[in-house]
Amino acid sequence: MRHTPALLALLLGSSLPQLALADVVTGIPDSAPAGFEEWISPIVLPSPNTTGQGNWASSVARARAFVAKLTLAEKINVTTGVDVLDRCVGNTGTIPRLGWKGLCLQDSPIGVRFADFVSAFPAGVNAASTWDRDLIEKRGYAMGSEHKGKGVNIVLGPGTNLGRVAAGGRNWEAFGADPFLAGVATAASIEGYQSAGVIATVKHLIGNEQEHFRGGSEAGQVESSNIDDRTLHEVYAWPFAEAVKAGVAAVMCSYNFINQTQACQNSKIINGLLKEELGFQGFIMSDWAAMINGLQPAIAGLDMNMPGFVGYGIGDQNQPDPSTATNSWWGAQLSNMVNNGSLSETRIDDMVTRIFASWYQLGQDKDYPDVSFSQLTQETYLNGVLVNEHVNVQADHYKLIREIGAASAILLKNTNNALPLKVKNLKRIGIFGSDAGANADGPNVCATGQGDHGCSQGTLAQGWGSGTASFPYLIDPLSAIGAHIRSINPTVVVDGITDDFNLNAISAAASLADTCLVFVNSDSGEGYITVDGNAGDRTNLTLWHNGENVIQATASHCPNTIVVAHIVGPVLVESWIDHPNITAFINAGLPGQESGNSIVDVLFEDGDQATNPSGRLPYTMAKARGDYNADVLYKSTDKVPQITYSEALEIDYRHFDANNVEPRYEFGFGLSYTTFAYSGLKTSKSGGLFGRAAEHQTTTTAQSSSSTTLRVPASPGLSSTTTSSSTTLSVPASPSLSSKSASTSASAPTSTSVSVSVSVSVSASASASASASASASASAAASSASASISGSASASAPSSSTVSAPPALSSPINPIGGPTSLYETVATVSFTIKNTGHLAGHEVPQLYLGFPASAGEPPKVLRGFARELIGAGSSTHVSLELRRKDVSVWDVVKQEWVIPEGKFEVMVGSSSRDIKLRGSLEF
Ligand code: BGC
Numbered sequence: 037m038r039h040t041p042a043l044l045a046l047l048l049g050s051s052l053p054q055l056a057l058a059d060v061v062t063g064i065p066d067s068a069p070a071g072f073e074e075w076i077s078p079i080v081l082p083s084p085n086t087t088g089q090g091n092w093a094s095s096v097a098r099a100r101a102f103v104a105k106l107t108l109a110e111k112i113n114v115t116t117g118v119d120v121l122d123r124c125v126g127n128t129g130t131i132p133r134l135g136w137k138g139l140c141l142q143d144s145p146i147g148v149r150f151a152d153f154v155s156a157f158p159a160g161v162n163a164a165s166t167w168d169r170d171l172i173e174k175r176g177y178a179m180g181s182e183h184k185g186k187g188v189n190i191v192l193g194p195g196t197n198l199g200r201v202a203a204g205g206r207n208w209e210a211f212g213a214d215p216f217l218a219g220v221a222t223a224a225s226i227e228g229y230q231s232a233g234v235i236a237t238v239k240h241l242i243g244n245e246q247e248h249f250r251g252g253s254e255a256g257q258v259e260s261s262n263i264d265d266r267t268l269h270e271v272y273a274w275p276f277a278e279a280v281k282a283g284v285a286a287v288m289c290s291y292n293f294i295n296q297t298q299a300c301q302n303s304k305i306i307n308g309l310l311k312e313e314l315g316f317q318g319f320i321m322s323d324w325a326a327m328i329n330g331l332q333p334a335i336a337g338l339d340m341n342m343p344g345f346v347g348y349g350i351g352d353q354n355q356p357d358p359s360t361a362t363n364s365w366w367g368a369q370l371s372n373m374v375n376n377g378s379l380s381e382t383r384i385d386d387m388v389t390r391i392f393a394s395w396y397q398l399g400q401d402k403d404y405p406d407v408s409f410s411q412l413t414q415e416t417y418l419n420g421v422l423v424n425e426h427v428n429v430q431a432d433h434y435k436l437i438r439e440i441g442a443a444s445a446i447l448l449k450n451t452n453n454a455l456p457l458k459v460k461n462l463k464r465i466g467i468f469g470s471d472a473g474a475n476a477d478g479p480n481v482c483a484t485g486q487g488d489h490g491c492s493q494g495t496l497a498q499g500w501g502s503g504t505a506s507f508p509y510l511i512d513p514l515s516a517i518g519a520h521i522r523s524i525n526p527t528v529v530v531d532g533i534t535d536d537f538n539l540n541a542i543s544a545a546a547s548l549a550d551t552c553l554v555f556v557n558s559d560s561g562e563g564y565i566t567v568d569g570n571a572g573d574r575t576n577l578t579l580w581h582n583g584e585n586v587i588q589a590t591a592s593h594c595p596n597t598i599v600v601a602h603i604v605g606p607v608l609v610e611s612w613i614d615h616p617n618i619t620a621f622i623n624a625g626l627p628g629q630e631s632g633n634s635i636v637d638v639l640f641e642d643g644d645q646a647t648n649p650s651g652r653l654p655y656t657m658a659k660a661r662g663d664y665n666a667d668v669l670y671k672s673t674d675k676v677p678q679i680t681y682s683e684a685l686e687i688d689y690r691h692f693d694a695n696n697v698e699p700r701y702e703f704g705f706g707l708s709y710t711t712f713a714y715s716g717l718k719t720s721k722s723g724g725l726f727g728r729a730a731e732h733q734t735t736t737t738a739q740s741s742s743s744t745t746l747r748v749p750a751s752p753g754l755s756s757t758t759t760s761s762s763t764t765l766s767v768p769a770s771p772s773l774s775s776k777s778a779s780t781s782a783s784a785p786t787s788t789s790v791s792v793s794v795s796v797s798v799s800a801s802a803s804a805s806a807s808a809s810a811s812a813s814a815s816a817a818a819s820s821a822s823a824s825i826s827g828s829a830s831a832s833a834p835s836s837s838t839v840s841a842p843p844a845l846s847s848p849i850n851p852i853g854g855p856t857s858l859y860e861t862v863a864t865v866s867f868t869i870k871n872t873g874h875l876a877g878h879e880v881p882q883l884y885l886g887f888p889a890s891a892g893e894p895p896k897v898l899r900g901f902a903r904e905l906i907g908a909g910s911s912t913h914v915s916l917e918l919r920r921k922d923v924s925v926w927d928v929v930k931q932e933w934v935i936p937e938g939k940f941e942v943m944v945g946s947s948s949r950d951i952k953l954r955g956s957l958e959f
Pocket of ligand 1: 125143192239323324502
């Protein structure tokens with residue numbers, strides 16, 4: 037898919053949607069290669085207009101009024117970016133006539149990328165490791181305040197892809213491998229960001245689970261994430277649904293294909309899932325240069341093209357007026373599409389309405405700060421123009437960063453209470469490993485010159501790629517531990533050795549020390565940067581920088597060896613973890629700028645901010661890489677490598693449970709310096725539970741049109757003579773994402789029948805013309821899991837198209853987040869926890885459900901948690917609420933959430949395998 041300038045000129049000049057010909061224009065889904073025929077994404081048209089429902093009413097009304105004043109050129113300036121040479125990583129055009137300055141879009145999910153005087157927060161994976169909704173929300177608020185303070189309108193976070201594969205390069209940006217935990221963290225982050233006034237962007241919709249073949253303008257091969265409908269709903273879309281429910285105003289589609297159709301032109305995902313089923317009122321933007329076509333995404337529901345140009349390094353990279361920009365899939369092309377009748381201007385109106393509604397919704401029309409930094413430089417002037425006012429937005433966020441750094445540290449081993457340490461008990465301590473020390477080139481510099489933290493030098497406190505921020509400073513562990521020890525007893529000998537390959541020196545110092553700390557790490561990042569052979573995704577799950585040997589050299593001489601790992605995700609520890617001299621192990625994740633201070637708080641009990649650890653694993657740490665049931669696809673010769681999510685619902689711990697695989701450390705695991713006892717489990721159902729199925733629609737606001745007329749220029753796949761056909765379809769009540777259903781589908785077949793009328797007419801200009809119209813009467817039969825089509829709907833299809841996929845149907849628009857009843861409490865689980873030790877500490881009780889066997893769910897799924905501070909000897913009563921959605925499964929036939937019949941097992945514990953209390957519930 038790398039475009040040469042000549043090819044590009046041909047593509048744009050001809051105005052033809054040459055790439056990905058099938059789909060919304062022809063009405064026929066993109067076809068699948070042999071053997072993958074069931075992995076097809078159906079077409080959902082038309083793109084629904086924002087309805088202004090819920091608390092969006094006034095913002096949408098104001099947006100509509102504003103949009104009514106705009107010319108087509110001005111509207112285009114709102115939908116298309118001005119490329120990447122402006123002050124933010126994404127910038128829309130402006131509307132000078134009305135004094136509208138445009139929007140600044142800026143990464144990242146851990147701070148304001150590329151800016152000075154900003155904070156570098158703990159990574160998403162650390163936020164999730166706290167299992168603390170309040171802390172996660174505070175983190176979102178603090179980051180949102182920094183973005184707003186710099187004049188950013190739209191923050192490009194949070195990321196909430198799920199860590200399907202342990203080596204996934206960007207897993208650290210997101211919230212771990214469980215949809216419920218990720219959903220809570222995503223919603224809390226969004227509430228935090230948006231209460232600060234910045235528009236949050238949940239990304240990447242969807243199936244962006246690895247970096248190899250992820251796609252983008254430079255990609256020669258782009259993978260198709262093949263996800264069945266039930267898995268999509270119950271696993272990968274879950275956090276996105278929580279984001280919409282939480283009021284997120286922006287969404288970013290991903291680079292990859294989903295069931296053969298590129299995510300930013302996938303009408304099932306954007307029109308069907310996001311805008312209809314989840315009732316999303318805001319706007320959806322492309323990932324950067326993710327678009328591979330202009331017309332298809334517009335019809336499929338995309339609202340904003342970022343950063344504007346066709347691709348990195350392709351054609352003119354600086355077209356500051358989008359309405360005249362020709363090196364763009366949109367820009368001037370959008371007006372051509374309207375003028376030649378391929379696209380209705382009402383679709384553009386809705387794009388712009390959604391963008392302005394989000395702007396009003398967040399109150400950005402009043403006193404919003406102007407952009408005061410430049411992503412291009414931290415200098416004050418660029419080419420003689422003032423671009424950086426060096427506004428300091430850090431406030432006292434370092435305190436929160438330190439707190440979250442400590443709260444996210446996961447204590448995985450602590451033999452005979454080796455931890456916490458006390459300075460007064462130390463005489464000589466060895467601190468080993470490059471991860472203990474500073475980056476000699478400075479915290480933001482790579483010796484290779486690579487930006488975006490694309491290297492691993494010194495202690496690791498964030499990964500690499502667009503999900504990064506400049507450290508204002510980085511407190512390394514060696515300095516912080518040394519400073520802490522000196523503040524109490526300056527006579528302690530501290531041997532710090534940061535050369536990972538000087539094992540002789542390490543062994544010698546280790547044999548003299550009474551306590552040894554070994555710092556190791558493992559890094560990863562976004563695929564456009566390769567570090568030490570890791571093209572985003574990690575090539576292995578072992579430690580970097582000779583880590584295993586540093587640990588062995590230390591442990592073979594030092595009887596009290598404590599290992600601290602700064603890691604992006606799971607690492608393998610089998611070669612050293614059971615060494616008798618290794619007394620403790622902490623997974624500290626990526627703690628951000630206060631790293632050293634945070635680890636001091638956890639390691640030592642004699643500091644001002646000593647913290648009893650309570651972090652819990654947001655993923656499983658396996659004994660062997662092969663114990664995970666899914667892995668990165670690194671090699672393929674296919675143009676569209678097929679990545680089928682055949683493990684379906686069984687990702688991470690769900691697989692380990694279902695298949696009796698013993699992990700090294702299970703999901704949800706983490707120790708404390710104190711002990712807790714659980715008692716008194718009670719379960720109670722809430723009144724007013726009315727039926728098993730969540731009502732499919734509670735509000736339906738009619739959209740502008742239930743049929744759409746699409747006129748496209750002729751393309752080679754269209755017949756040159758006009759054809760018209762009428763088709764009768766027999767289909768499930770509503771199409772599933774893919775015609776394949778999860779094999780674990782639980783729903784007892786029932787009968788529903790709906791009548792849907794779809795009219796798609798395609799007429800070609802130039803020398804050819806074709807039109808097809810279909811009137812569909814859909815009747816869901818119990819046994820009918822896939823569509824059968826009679827008639828000649830494929831009359832105008834390219835020969836490679838398949839007719840086996842579900843047809844194009846659109847549904848009414850749900851309330852924001854889906855049917856309201858899904859979010860109502862249906863049961864409460866309560867219990868008591870007592871701190872039975874001698875130290876106050878946080879406990880993280882976790883509620884897992886075992887669904888009735890007929891539901892076909894994994895043995896346990898997380899459906900609730902809390903983080904409770906409990907004083908030594910004290911007790912706390914904990915009450916966790918279950919929402920209808922939490923006890924439902926996605927019924928692929930009915931296309932709705934249904935509570936399965938039978939007994940639910942209720943399991944409460946301190947990890948996914950340390951279940952302390954059991955009870956049951958029946959609905
Ligand atoms: C990433 C996005 C990011 C965007 C802008 C893309 O490469 O996938 O997550 O927000 O760039 O920097």
